[in-house]
Amino acid sequence: MAEKKCCNSLETASEKQQIAIIGSGAAAFACAIKAAEAGAEVTIIEAGVVGGCCVNVGCIPSKIMIKAAQLAQQQRKNAYPAIKDNPPVIDRALLSLQLQNRVDELRDAKYENIVRSNDNIRLIKGFARFSSINSLKIKKQDGSFDSLYADRFLIATGSSPYIPPISGLADLPYWTSTEALFATRLPERLLVIGSSVVALELAQAYQRLGTQVTLIARHTLLYREDPELGAGLRIALTDEGMSVFENQKIHSAEYKDNLFTVSINNQSLQAEKLLIATGRHANTQSLHLSQVGIETNNSGEIMVNGKMETSQTHIYAAGDCASMPQFVYVAAAAGTRAATNMTGGDVSLDLNTMPAVIFTDPQVATVGLSENRAKDLGIKTESRTLALENVPRALVNFETTGFIKLVIKANTRVLIGAQILAHDGGEIVQTAVLAIHNRMTIEALAAQLFPYLTLVEGLKLCAQTFNKDVAQLSCCAG
Template sequence: MTYLEISGMTCGSCAAHVKEALETVPGVRAVLVSYPEGRAEVSTESGTLPGALIAAVDGLGYKATLADALLANNRTGLPDTVRKSMGSADNRARGDSDRRLNIAVIGSGAAAMAASLKAVEQGARVTLIERGTIGGTCVNIGCVPSKIMIRAAHVAHLRQKSPFDVGVGATMPAIDRNKLLAQQQARVDELRHAKYESILEGNPAITVLHGEARFKGEHALAVRLPDGGEREVTFDRCLVATGANPAIPPIPGLKGTPYWTSTEALVSDAVPQRLAVIGSSVVALELAQAFARLGSKVTVFARSTLFSQEDPAIGEALTAAFRAEGIEVLEHTQTRQVAHVSGEFVLTTARGELRADKLLIATGRAPNTRGLALDAAGVTVTAQGAIRVDEGMRTSTPHIYAAGDCTDQPQLVYVAAAAGTRAAINMMGADSALDLRAMPAVVFTDPQVATVGYSEAQAHHEGIESDSRLLTLDNVPRALANFDTRGFIKLVAAADDGRLLGVQAVAPEAGELIQTAALAIRNRMTVQELADQLFPYLTMVEGLKLAAQTFNKDVTQLSCCAG
């Protein structure tokens, strides 16, 4: 017999829904659910795992945990005949039904941690294998340190230049990169310990194994240990969550030079006088602007335009903002050769040569799948080495899952965490999918770039006839009050019914408004319904309402707060 404690039930109807869900789990013989007791008793066939039962309940939105067997034996209000019937079935299955699923997780970043915690919550045992530092990219060498550095650079920028210099005296800040770096690393260490290391140390159902894993077959891993030895780890299910590394383009002369990737740039204890950046998307532009604001003379080399895969208005707005700050943006410029001579980089392009003290390569990230011997487990990858997964994070081998930057899904930490959670739920026998149709994304430049849903081009590619409006920020009261009207908010709607399909925004703090847009898209709101909502005055998110109003009104002729 398996006993579950269930929270979230509010009536007898809830109990009936839980009972129906549990009865659909393969191997379940009989189910009794008590709403007043907040408990379920489930008789199962041999081999039925408790995690599958928990996943079935969680899938309804309730919370299920394995109950203490002694407490569960005190079952007041349950018919004796039912209790005896379930008990006899339980006796036949005792021993096998309580076997805990063994899950191997390769990696320790957002996807790995989310999956491990969810799997343990649902009754599994986890062996987590990490070859490097616990915590993965985001907390150690990605999101956290980069946003700290970007924020420090923003403060430095405002001290020397702001829209209020007419009345607030500007001053040239003294940059002590060593002290900034120490502050940055201290916060990274703090978060890694609080959100990763201490959680793993305090969870007895998770065993952390340090080493490098490779598949020996469909149910076994060989782990090379730091001391040179090797250990075999067998599993019922496996999650690959090995992340990604900076991709290095094959530029002649680049190999062997002391170029930076984002990893080296973020831990540099000095600000270079001249910095060249090869790349034109998120990492390249965030770090280019940060170094420029800390004192570097920055040149960005873009093979096409900035953010060439996004709506063209985004790249145009960022290019204008960068150039206004003194950052040189060389569009349609490809580096033909790199040399490192007498302590400086020499970059050769069709425009001529450019010299720099440091060179940052930020041209994307490649999945960490080499060395895993995925073919030994029958796991399929793309030409770029990304693991192919379905909406439930299943690979081509049914009991092997993958999540995060090593897959063909978007390389965003919150996507990785959500994918890891769903992978764990599915490992335990349920069926949970990750819906990315309203996935928000933010670039932490200044102004920020935030997007969700379809752009005009994407809608056209999908055969959707659309209508769009672009509202410049000189129509948004918050931007006017800030004396900073750089950017725009653009809405894309379905031409037939006005349903909101996508939003692209370039604005200071654009990341703070995009989730509202995501919720509007998720709830299939029309632009008129969005325009009719109450938005607090003098907030940037009010720009969504104003942009929606432009579909039917001339917002320049509206009074403040006009509804």
Template sequence: MNDCYVNKLPSESKTHIAIVGTGSSAFAAAIKAAEEGAKVTLIEGAKIIGGTCVNIGCVPSKIMIRSAHISHLQSSHAFGGISLNQPQINRAKLVKQQQARVEELRHTKYESILDNNPDIELIRGWANFEDAHTLVVKQGKGSEIRLKPDKILLATGASSAVPDIPGLSESPYWTSTEALVSKTLPKHLVVIGASVVALELAQAFLRLGSKVTIMARSVFLSKEDPAIGEGLVTIFEKEGARVMLDTLPKSVSHDGKSFVLSSKAGEIRCDQLLVATGRNPNTEQLMLGKAGVQLDNKGAIIIDDHMRTSVGHIFAAGDCTNQPQYVYVAAAAGTRAAINMTGGDAALNLSAMPAVVFTDPQVGTVGLTEAEAIKRGIDAESRTLSLESVPRALANFDTDGFIKLVADKNTGRLLGAQVLSAEGGEIIQTAAIALYNQMTIKELSNQLFPYLTMVEGIKLCAQTFTKDVKQLSCCAG
């Protein structure tokens, strides 16, 4: 065995920080730590750097979703004076364009940073703890590097979770990783799952021309306000998807050509199966028990709002932790972890964290639902505004969805917002800023919103707490 033992890297006067992983939280931390004067060692065992978002998550999925949206507009728009057209889809060409942009962004946002920052070094290999202060990096062919850094950040991300369904593991199913780079479109795609990734990809494949069946353990987006899931089911079925709620396969088999899924609704055959039932934190290989780092019952690293683990000099950020699995949360956590590892004091406040599901219409949420507020003992009330009352939606001939605001009945303070709307991801940020600044419904309704915009629906919904917006003129203040 070839051992290389490193106590501190060359600059002895600098704090040495080792970061396991090279995704968004890892690079955000590395950049900030280097700015603060630290020497950073990034450790990565995978062939490519950049983590989930740029390589197999946010970037390729949003490119695919956009292409599917363009296809849908050609074949299904509401403007009678423009002829409908069934587009010809060249999936291989779309994937080539998509992956070229992925490679471009990976180079610009990750690889070039390594090239241009001498205080950030990359070591290739898989890391695990030997003890609380020692990381062993296995590089293959018996070669190992041992590091004893001053601080450690764990940023190892998460991987697709696969449910325990008989026969599934022996079949050639897809996860989102394979689905996003497939150069062919399935004739019939069955999607197991009804959360964010499942619904985004199901609708994308549907709009690109596949027949799609969605099998949900319970309902669509079960953690959100029930009206959101119900609204999406109606929209998906209108577009031609088969939706099977409260139904998972009892077993899965593959005969070399087709998948066969048995269920309480009968046998389902398809030529491709996508499993999108959540993601599990990548923590098993780290041997965290040797370091004394505590995990929750899902294997996620438990951290506080300063990204500290149960061990003082070990921090964690991103999808491997018990924080919400969003890339912007991961990046913010990485930056704050770096500040704290270099002597600062930075907390991450998630009380006004917006979330977006990139279906069409989009889902945007922030803060509490009415049910969550009541469960916390808050005397809450809500109002729901149909998009038929939003002038821009009427002008777009696209009124599917709603905007809902939740408020404290006694103080009028905004508690949360739930949006199912075109441009919902843009709309929700206004609600998030209002929530962060503890605005009241009255204050929100008195703000100036540009006309005609979808975000004006926030103002109109706020006005419904005190008046009937149907009785207002178009842009009444």
């Protein structure tokens, strides 16, 4: 794609507001589109592939792989004796090609085409760093340098996989999530180090595609969430044949004779491939932030307020490089709000009802406060947990693994949290988001009409358990 012409001067002849964005992912493009709509001229500077993590090496390819793995598992084992199980035949190279093709299509349609079709947005390929509080120095791909002046800036440089300091690991040919997603061959055995989103999603996907997976967690699974979620998911994973080791001290890793060996507690584990999925860290090291007075935390994340302003109020940050949850929809919302504030508005981002979904099977979906988090905040709570065997849709699907848990503030009866472990749990949680956002009491939620034989009806049933025994109700929950 041809680049739009970039000026070599710090000054620009245009009287329009000049906005420079470092990075080209969800936060960057949400900001660029909104700012261009407001009449600004926007320059996006990108050192690598346009589109950021989500479309290229994150959400899009991982969900394709997860869906394929789910279909393989359903072919291998299903809940209906009338339908014969068969071992799936999997062409990993063809799956990788299909995945890459869809990534390329979406990157072109949702990112590159925006630049082509919007005269107020231009793209420069190169590495940018601050040379002053109002200008960037850009090293372009041909080795030349440009300087770019702007009135406002957005830093949206994303994140990279974090590699823990395990003895011997640094020089080994381990996988990160990128290599795991785009591999063209299935290993016979795979070791996965991690205990949260990426580790769990990819570990289960590989297990279902036919690899024997061993998951090594330094804590319990999902240790930052309600303990029931991690415990329930662990049972589901081990039931599918995965080996799970929790609360492990990892002593060392080595690679010899085409085998990885990881030493934990009192034993050693081996596999042909090793996936490191221990979180991500902000891409801020090369931006020269300290020289222009932009504050970061100990993890390198840029500190921002609710308006996405940094310690230099004309410089904003959004997405994984900023001090906010690492979700693409949070990044996009933050980018949009940053653009509004850059162009004369005054809006902020409220994350109190932010939903989160982990696309394992069953899925983990949460919003608001857990009991433990509420306790830390000094809030007295009540909660109820409804096993999915009490939800008619789960019963007719023969998919009763999991639960729905609701947390209320004891004195007001207002819903403040929901934790869900369920097949398609991500399709349930948004109703809880709206209930919390609108400060519904648990009785008001229980009184709503929910369509029968939907999983989301489980929210109503769980709400009813605060005041009655749902086992004594007829099938349609009243």
